[in-house]
Amino acid sequence: MSLAQAAPAKPLLSPAMMGLLKVLGAFGAIALAIVLLVQSGAMPKGSVGHKVLAAPFIDMWELPDLFAQTIWEGLVAGVLYALIALGFVLIFKASGVFNFAQGIMVVFSALTLVGSYEIMTQRLGLPPGTVVAILALIIAIATMFVLAWLVERIVLRPLVNQNEIIMLMATVGLTYFLIGFGEYIFGGNPKVMITAQLGLPTGSTQFNILGGRVNIQHLDVAAAVIASLMIAGLAFFFQYTRIGRALRAVADSHKAALSVGISLNQIWVIVWFTAGVVALVTGIMWGARSDVSFALEIIALKALPVLILGGFTSVPGAIVGGLIIGIGEKMGEGYWGPLLGGGIETWLAYVIALGFLLFRPQGLFGEKIIERI
Amino acid sequence: MFYRETGQFKTNYAADMAIFPIRQDRIGIAIILAIAFLVVPFVTSEFTLKTIMLPFLALSVAVIGLNILTGYTGLISLGSAGFMGVGAYACYKLTTYFPDVNILIWIFVSGFFSAAVGVFFGLPSLRIKGLYLAVATLAAQFFLQWAFVRIPWLFNYNPSGAIEVPLRTLFGVPITGPTAELEVKYLICLCFVVVMTWLASNLVHGRIGRSWMAVRDMDIAAELMGIKLLNAKLMAFAVSSFYCGVSGAMFVFLYLGGAEAGTEFAIRLSFLILFAVIIGGTGSMIGSFFGTAFIVALPTILKFGAPAIGIAITGATAEKIVLMIIGALTIYLLIVEPHGLARLWQIAKQKLRVWPFPY
Numbered sequence: 185m186s187l188a189q190a191a192p193a194k195p196l197l198s199p200a201m202m203g204l205l206k207v208l209g210a211f212g213a214i215a216l217a218i219v220l221l222v223q224s225g226a227m228p229k230g231s232v233g234h235k236v237l238a239a240p241f242i243d244m245w246e247l248p249d250l251f252a253q254t255i256w257e258g259l260v261a262g263v264l265y266a267l268i269a270l271g272f273v274l275i276f277k278a279s280g281v282f283n284f285a286q287g288i289m290v291v292f293s294a295l296t297l298v299g300s301y302e303i304m305t306q307r308l309g310l311p312p313g314t315v316v317a318i319l320a321l322i323i324a325i326a327t328m329f330v331l332a333w334l335v336e337r338i339v340l341r342p343l344v345n346q347n348e349i350i351m352l353m354a355t356v357g358l359t360y361f362l363i364g365f366g367e368y369i370f371g372g373n374p375k376v377m378i379t380a381q382l383g384l385p386t387g388s389t390q391f392n393i394l395g396g397r398v399n400i401q402h403l404d405v406a407a408a409v410i411a412s413l414m415i416a417g418l419a420f421f422f423q424y425t426r427i428g429r430a431l432r433a434v435a436d437s438h439k440a441a442l443s444v445g446i447s448l449n450q451i452w453v454i455v456w457f458t459a460g461v462v463a464l465v466t467g468i469m470w471g472a473r474s475d476v477s478f479a480l481e482i483i484a485l486k487a488l489p490v491l492i493l494g495g496f497t498s499v500p501g502a503i504v505g506g507l508i509i510g511i512g513e514k515m516g517e518g519y520w521g522p523l524l525g526g527g528i529e530t531w532l533a534y535v536i537a538l539g540f541l542l543f544r545p546q547g548l549f550g551e552k553i554i555e556r557i
Numbered sequence: 558m559f560y561r562e563t564g565q566f567k568t569n570y571a572a573d574m575a576i577f578p579i580r581q582d583r584i585g586i587a588i589i590l591a592i593a594f595l596v597v598p599f600v601t602s603e604f605t606l607k608t609i610m611l612p613f614l615a616l617s618v619a620v621i622g623l624n625i626l627t628g629y630t631g632l633i634s635l636g637s638a639g640f641m642g643v644g645a646y647a648c649y650k651l652t653t654y655f656p657d658v659n660i661l662i663w664i665f666v667s668g669f670f671s672a673a674v675g676v677f678f679g680l681p682s683l684r685i686k687g688l689y690l691a692v693a694t695l696a697a698q699f700f701l702q703w704a705f706v707r708i709p710w711l712f713n714y715n716p717s718g719a720i721e722v723p724l725r726t727l728f729g730v731p732i733t734g735p736t737a738e739l740e741v742k743y744l745i746c747l748c749f750v751v752v753m754t755w756l757a758s759n760l761v762h763g764r765i766g767r768s769w770m771a772v773r774d775m776d777i778a779a780e781l782m783g784i785k786l787l788n789a790k791l792m793a794f795a796v797s798s799f800y801c802g803v804s805g806a807m808f809v810f811l812y813l814g815g816a817e818a819g820t821e822f823a824i825r826l827s828f829l830i831l832f833a834v835i836i837g838g839t840g841s842m843i844g845s846f847f848g849t850a851f852i853v854a855l856p857t858i859l860k861f862g863a864p865a866i867g868i869a870i871t872g873a874t875a876e877k878i879v880l881m882i883i884g885a886l887t888i889y890l891l892i893v894e895p896h897g898l899a900r901l902w903q904i905a906k907q908k909l910r911v912w913p914f915p916y
Contacts, residue, residue: 282688338888339888339892342892343891343892343895346891346895347895348687348688349627349633349688349835349839350835350891350895352688352691353831353832353835353836353887353891354887354888354891354892356828356832356887357883357884357885357886357887357888357891358884358888359884360880360881360883360884360887361880361881361883361884361885361888362884363880363884364876364877364878364879364880364881364882364883364884365877365881367877367880368874368877368878368881485695485824488692488695489692489695489696491692492689492692492693496688496689524707528703530699530702530703531696531699531700531702531703534692534693534695534696534699534700535696535700537692537693537696538681538693538696541681541684541685541689541693542681542684542685545684545685545686545689546689547689553686555777557775557777557778557781
């Protein structure tokens with residue numbers, strides 16, 4: 185065997201990692217420049233430059249407990265964003281549909297859970313408790329399966345191979361339908377998530393660290409653990425099961441998958457059902473933090489910057505993107521928000537994502553876009 | 558039948574390329590315009606004018622604007638409601654600073670402010686494409702919406718945080734404000750719509766429009782052919798936002814008569830406008846009107862029409878059912894005709910042309 189046939193030397197780091205390193209390097213350089221500016225006296229205290237570039241970091245350094253609290257809150261929010269984004273990615277990979285209804289599926293599944301629990305305990309007179317809660321959970325999962333099946337039958341199958349914007353609009357139509365349907369069945373009033381009945385921990389613990397108190401909700405810890413378990417489970421499912429292999433094949437190429445005898449329709453049902461279960465878990469977690477109502481719709485929009493940041497086709501991207509957006513948003517709101525009059529949380533996530541996108545148009549982990557004539 | 562082109566010979570290139578090549582089309586458009594100007598304002602009830610005609614006219618300008626961007630240039634935007642808001646606030650500020658200049662001029666000029674903002678938020682379109690761009694334009698939507706609420710200078714420090722439309726007149730007749738007659742507002746809106754449609758139609762049929770369509774079909778190929786992507790894409794954003802801005806100013810000054818931007822120019826409206834573009838048919842002027850009619854008239858018809866034919870539904874339930882029907886109907890329409898109502902219209906015309914033969 186000649187040398188020419190030897191495999192080319194593997195680069196030490198994958199391109200995504202190199203990109204990340206470059207970004208980190210750039211941040212480091214900027215940080216150094218700021219420190220130099222402040223030290224040299226070019227930015228006196230109280231000037232706009234100092235307020236924007238230096239004061240927030242000094243705050244972080246001087247009040248580490250507040251900083252830790254902010255990071256923790258951002259992390260928890262990030263996990264939840266990542267979960268919603270995960271549902272998007274699953275469906276986009278397998279069917280090429282940008283499923284705008286994912287956010288509504290979160291609310292709808294949570295409503296089904298709480299609503300069926302209410303109906304069973306109040307109208308049917310079953311004793312409230314864990315047993316009924318688990319029964320409600322089963323009903324919610326079954327509903328998500330029926331939804332997945334119906335969506336495949338009624339929406340996806342007739343629209344197969346259509347333009348992506350038409351598929352997007354179809355899922356927007358699905359969103360409207362689910363909002364109307366959910367409110368019609370369960371009423372528009374906000375509901376309280378059955379946190380305790382499902383066996384999820386409540387309450388909070390305070391840690392005395394870093395010269396202050398950091399408050400950690402037990403539920404948030406549970407959310408992070410469950411989310412990690414679910415992501416690990418999904419990774420295992422994708423990597424080592426027969427259906428998982430079929431799913432990856434479909435994600436790679438619809439035509440090739442069809443040609444080796446994989447049923448696209450079946451895969452789509454499975455993928456939409458998986459996304460529905462992910463939505464249910466997200467709905468439980470998010471519903472436990474606030475009430476369950478269609479106002480949660482807004483979180484679905486929050487997942488979109490996560491999605492473009494991580495790339496539409498990447499599961500790790502959804503997770504990393506979720507954490508970046510979650511932490512970035514909370515830190516931006518906490519440290520820079522007051523300078524702009526607050527409330528910047530609504531758009532900061534998009535601006536962060538846009539900033540990343542200008543350097544990597546396919547998202548951090550997305551597949552490289554190759555264009556040919 | 559009556560819709561035939563038999564005997565209409567075209568003797569030059571201009572006649573062949575005319576937008577309405579068949580005489581019956583020209584007669585038809587003249588009749589529609591005549592009815593819109595002379596019959597509708599005097600025949601229809603005040604209720605219809607207020608709940609259907611005014612929002613239809615105001616929104617149709619925005620839908621044409623988005624159609625220029627999405628349908629002709631292939632760039633998806635979800636920030637149209639934000640750009641509409643820019644137009645509305647620009648118009649409000651302009652007419653407070655210069656109350657003597659006619660409001661109609663300001664409604665038109667406010668489009669330029671919106672265009673400038675649109676160009677700024679259109680810059681990422683040079684690097685980002687497709688659905689990534691759609692999500693990126695949401696940044697514009699949310700940022701603008703935030704600005705409308707948080708910058709009190711924009712609404713003249715009104716304690717209510719809303720635009721209060723002042724009284725403005727044209728030749729002594731009040732056209733905006735609480736005392737203006739509905740018919741007058743309707744006629745003014747109609748004039749705007751006619752002028753804007755005429756401008757847009759000329760734009761998309763000319764050199765600029767052709768470069769847009771080349772970019773839509775494949776931007777790299779267009780670039781190779783010598784179309785400057787920067788110019789074409791930013792031009793599309795500018796024109797589209799201009800239309801949205803004018804539409805926003807019309808929406809607030811002629812239809813609503815006062816608005817709170819946080820609620821009026823929300824993301825929902827952006828989606829509704831994109832909806833109208835897709836349902837009506839991307840890349841079609843008449844489709845824009847069909848789509849607008851669909852989104853404006855359908856909720857009203859469902860809400861007030863169902864009780865009229867004996868289906869008794871109460872207000873709260875009605876809203877939910879309307880949402881369900883809109884959602885289901887959208888999916889149904891997309892399945893039946895993914896190219897929108899404009900394609901159905903085209904098919905109908907083609908059938909008429911060869912009637913009674915199938916083809």
